[in-house]
Amino acid sequence: MISDIPGALRVELASPSIAVQRLQLRWRGHLERTRLLLGDAWERGYGDLEWRGFVPDRVMPWYVAAWDGHLTHLYGVRTSASAFCFWHVDPQGISLWADVRSGGVGVQLGQRVLSVCEVVCRAGRAGESAFAAIHAFCTNMCSSPRLPPQPVYGSNDWYWVYGRNSAATVLADAQHTVELAPADANRPFAVIDDGWQPDRGTDKAGVGTWDRGNEKFPDLPGLAGEIRRAGARPGIWIRPLLAPADAADTWRLPRERTVLDPTVPEVRAKIGEDIGRLRRWGFELIKHDYSTFDLVGRWGFQMGADLTRDGWTFATGPTRTTAEVIDELYRTIRAAAGDTLIIGCNTVSHLSAGRFEICRIGDDTSGREWPRTRKMGVNTLAFRGAQHGAFYTADADCVGVTNAIPWEYNRQWLDLLARSGTMLFVSLAPDALGAAQRRDLRAALATAARPQPLGEPLDWQQTAWPTRWRLMGEVQTYDWLGTDGAAPGL
Incomplete structure (x- = not known):
């Protein structure tokens, strides 16, 4: 009809x-x-x-x-x-x-x-x-986007520790971020990514358990308070659809038994409790991850017109569309989070708009490989940046500040993100914070902490990695390739 x-x-x-x-x-x-x-x-x-x-x-x-x-x-x-x-x-x-x-x-x-x-x-x-x-x-x-009250910026620890984090590294990360951030009322975030949850043992018995930290994170509410006292706003990561070892068979997705089925009321109650607990612990930003892959079994670039494999449906039967199921999951997360900011990572963008304040609009950048940052970061910001402020705050992912990536490239990615008007998160390896990095990071974080006009790619109809941008009223040119061009691989 x-x-x-x-x-x-x-x-x-x-x-x-x-x-x-x-x-x-x-x-x-x-x-x-x-x-x-x-x-x-x-x-x-x-x-x-x-x-x-x-x-x-x-x-x-x-x-x-x-x-x-x-x-x-x-x-x-x-x-x-x-x-x-x-x-x-x-x-x-x-x-x-x-x-x-x-x-x-x-x-x-x-x-x-x-x-x-x-x-x-x-x-x-x-x-x-x-x-x-x-x-x-x-x-x-999108007639009713849910947007943060001020620009979102700060740090996420993933691209320098890659899950090998601890309460000590998190607090050091927060302190470095605060040292480099402007002394504005808009404080930076310091986000704990994957690694805090009790699933790192050899038997993986804690997979899908989010009610406590592992031995490296003995007091998460206390750590959130320490981050705040350091001058940053605490944030944390979660993978809400991962099934714990003791999950009932009736809670599990028929397509993949290691995943929880969000059509089951008890599963939604668990997810709501997990999200609400993070909020009660004092975290002001929650990044939820993997839900699209967990539900359909494919990454976005694999979905195409098929989306998922044929022949399966949800535990409660085929009476609702996949989009309806995902929307109910998002509404559950939103309700449990209250006024806490939500980043949806690996979330369906058109269903995230109006539900979550922030959306990761591209796949992971890197603290190890510059070609990955160039491919995922620059391309994403150019071709999806127009959604910023209309659907949500757009997150084109982090600048991984490590010794593995030449600063001549990373500083350009940092500059583009900071001046684009979108969100800026950095991952700060302490041994990579030399004088040049500190200088550039201070300037970038000061820019990102304040509202800026939306950056526009100017040569995006000729290239997948635009080099010419209109940023803050000026035209800026970047060099993503260097003199040797792209190499085979990613």
Whole structure:
């Protein structure tokens, strides 16, 4: 069923007796003048986003921008859809596909009418850049973003300890961050990433347990207080769908028994309690991770049009779409977190908008390999940065300040993030903090602590790693490759 509503086309599905997998809506027209097309990503970008010509079976999740050399026309669905929606575009028309499956089988609605999605479009306007058009369209797709009250910046310990952290390293990290941050009312965050939970033993008996720290983190509430007294705001990481060893069989996802099934009420209660406990311990930011991979068994770049393997559904049956299940999980996390800031990592971006303040928009950068930071970080910021402030605060991931990555490259990534207006987190290996690093970090953190205009890539229709950017009213050029160019590998 299709109906007009103010500013959109509402798509609903009624199918009392037939299981439905996908819907296709097709608009026929003459699109031969279109030169380049750009879509979004299911959850994070993986260094694979780019403007391209017609590829009729190219999966473009959520929205698509069509540039004809002068104007940028946009087609999409509003956030909080009840289906995984993607677009196909060819010279003869545009197709919207809505995946309404429950896991890998058709949804069985019974007498329920499913509100599938709301389709919106925006005609290009003379004189606006493609980036400005996409940013404006993102504000149309999300009417009620949940945004932090001030810029988010600080540190995350992952890219220098990679899980080998402790209360002592965390406190040192917080102290370094505070030393380098401006003395503003907007204090930096110091986030404890993976490594604090009791799952590091040889038997892994503590996997999925979040009610205490391991032997290196004997007092997490106390540590949160120490971080705060050092002058930073404490944050922490969690993987909420990991099943503990003692989880009942009925709690486990049929597709993967090491994962909790969020359609089970007791599982949602556990997740709510785990998130609420972190809040009660005094953490002001919670980063929840892995939920899309845990649910569908694929990373975003592997999902394509299939999303997941065929033939499985959730423990409570195929009566709700995967998108509905994920939305309920996100609402559970949001309610338990209260006013605590939430970073969704490996979360579905179009379902995160309006639920979480911050979204990790790209795959991991690195404290070990510069090519990974260049691929995942620069590409992500360029091609998804337009979502910042419209869907959520965009997090293109960290600057891993270590001796493994030449500072001539890392300082450019640091500068771009700080001046882009998006979120800046750094990982600070103490032995890599020389005079040049400290100077550049102080300048970058001072910039990131205050609101800045949204940075815009200027050559993004010619390259996957834009080098020319408009930042804070000036044009800046970066060198991501050096004299030797890219090397085989990542």
